[in-house]
Amino acid sequence: MTDTFKDLDHPPRLLMGPGPINVHPRVLRAMSVQLLGQFDPEFTGYMNETMALYRQVFQTQNRWTFLVDGTSRAGIEAALVSVLAPGDDVVVVNAGRFGLLLSEIAERCDARVTLVEGEWGKVIDPQAVEDAVARVKPRLVACVHGDTSTTMAQPIEAIGEICRRHDALLYVDATATLAGMPCPVDQWQADIVTAGLQKCLGGPSGSAPITISDRAAEHIAGRKHVERGIATAGAVSGAGRRIASNYFDLAMIMDYWSDKRLNHHTEAASMLYAARECARVALEEGLDARFARHASAGAAVVAGVEAMGLSVYGDPAHKMTNVTGIWIPAGIDGDRVRARMRTEFEIEIGTAFGPLTGKIWRIGAMGVNARKHAVLTTLAALEAVLRWEGFSATPGAGVDAAAKVYS
Template sequence: MKTYAELAPSPRTILTPGPVEVDPRVLRAMSMPILGQFDPEFTALMNDTMGMLRQLFRTNNEWAYPIDGTSRSGLEAALVSLIEPGDKVLVPIYGRFGYLLQEIAERCGAVLVTLEQQWGSVFDPEEVIAAIRKERPDIVAIVHGETSTGRIQPLADIGRACRELDVLLVVDAVATIGGVPVETDAWQLDVVVGGAQKCLSVPSGMAPITYNARAEQKLLKRKRVERGLRTTSTPSSTSDPLFAPIRSNYFDLSQLQDYWSPLRLNHHTEMTSMLYALREGVRIILAEGLEARFARHRLQEQALMAGLEAMGLSLYGDPASKLTVVTCVNIPPGVDGESVRDMLLGKFGIEIASSFGPLKGRIWRIGTMGYSCSTKNVLHFLGAFEAVLVRHGVPVQAGAGVQAALDVY
């Protein structure tokens, strides 16, 4: 019979756009004893987490809680719960994850209207607003930080227009929450979905979400309660018969909010250790302070960019719309980008990312997110990257990258 070695993952410096390195305090939290999901100690932790998430999302929304699943589960929960078959949904696309929103909306039976921007740029908000005024969609779904291209889309004007025209705005903030400002209330965002494994530095497996009363109003019109949970005091439905029921059970926000409310109406068994991890990860962020955290991410971005440019490399995309936490580098002509990544990982234990679709083989993507976003990691990477590029025949000025980063620090 085959025997298996003890689990011993190699130490890595992870500088991808997610997942990133996890704060040791989060890993320690995950080792804490399991509590039952209705134990008062555990429900108190659930309430703590909701309060912390409101601060993280910068919102006064009643509803701020995690969906159990990867970041995509949060996006799917938001869209499947809000989109009725036949609803018109506008999706502005400027990278891979805009296409993901389009695909999920299609599967929900939406009538799709899309706008497309060349990868490496973002939309002028007025272009999106003009499309909203012309199409009058029920929902706009848009990515805030597009990790496939390293760009960030301004949202404040779009949020204001959606509110004026009574359109629900759903935002993918998976890559931005905890690393750059996400102003849910100030920008008038109706639904915001975050990710655990990026700037929050928590293992993948939970998707924090928040939504306001405008979104909740539609959820309640579609609400159904599971047959096995119905009692004489729990009606089977609060829905409007003109509204189609939510087609997913697991991703039904109307039922999930009952679970996270004082009702504690059972929906599923909560992921105990992951909730510990999320609570600790967000606690660490709030202890650091959001503004201080944003400043740290900007500093490491500036040092990284200075080092790369001093080495003679060029950055990809429109600099006016660069996403702070992802830096995209053009692969020099004639260089095998995957060979460079393999050598970085194999010899230096550093992981960076390639890209997708039309950018596959054209750029490297370097993430500086959360716990991975540190001076040690940036300097380690620049020194190792220089050595690997020299081995691949790229003419770089020896030592220039690290010195340029040190000048920033």
């Protein structure tokens, strides 16, 4: 007899790491709606609605605001492979794991990468970015808004002004901040911004919202893209060089999301339903209210862990509101604490990358989990496990301090 394994039946877990997080119940319900054909007028109507919704979420007037099918990394890769041709110069702002990711993808495009590097736990001085841009004269500047590996949020508006002065395109990875911290794309003067659903938007990983300025769209459309060896777009400035990916060719994806509806792929209907509902939930709450809720949750986490006698990692002036890094106390096994949080309380908190491996925990409070009860429950569980592991913490101090933030 074939072993088909057992039903999916794991216990509900409170996901309080840096993402993914628990999915909003409305989004789960939307994902259960029956599929439609990708050219069904009702379905293409949902596509148009999703574009309109995400213009508001991204705080932009960009015509080209839509979804790339795949995780948030799919949006990142689509942006970079569609803009960068072999030999193009790109300046990458790097102060964390995900800045390194941008440089890795750019290198795979055979672009010439110039890194503007900073210390983990801090942001990079915009003057250092300007110096590099003035020297290199890049096609593109690429940076991360909120890097969850360091919990720092890079100021973007100054970089947008630099790019306009030097006629460079600006790409921003806002995976971890969209709908949780202000991401005013037009005010930033950003040309391409991508995100994912699984963090502040409160959805599942698997769809990457993207918005593209007119000048970036013109550059993307101007590059020659080829399907089955047949040129389908003319070559203009900087082009004549084939885009390395068919799936991530934004010019072709834009044709699919345009009124022409040129076939490119079969849209992931359930993920479109999820993304559409994520945006509806965010906009019904109101972006300002949502930003304030995430800020309150982050402040409560900070107050709680400090009241326990723990220290917060990184520059507080540039800390993301929705993710907090916490130094692991000397003599405490960080992995064991995380394991006991999961087995004893069904709560997940995050570990760390690179030079911070084994040194900090990361607690995320975002989306549906940026709520008082989720924050207080997590702090109570962390305090209990720390005391069981021999760390001296005043019982109730963390919860009391966090509750004061909310009061």
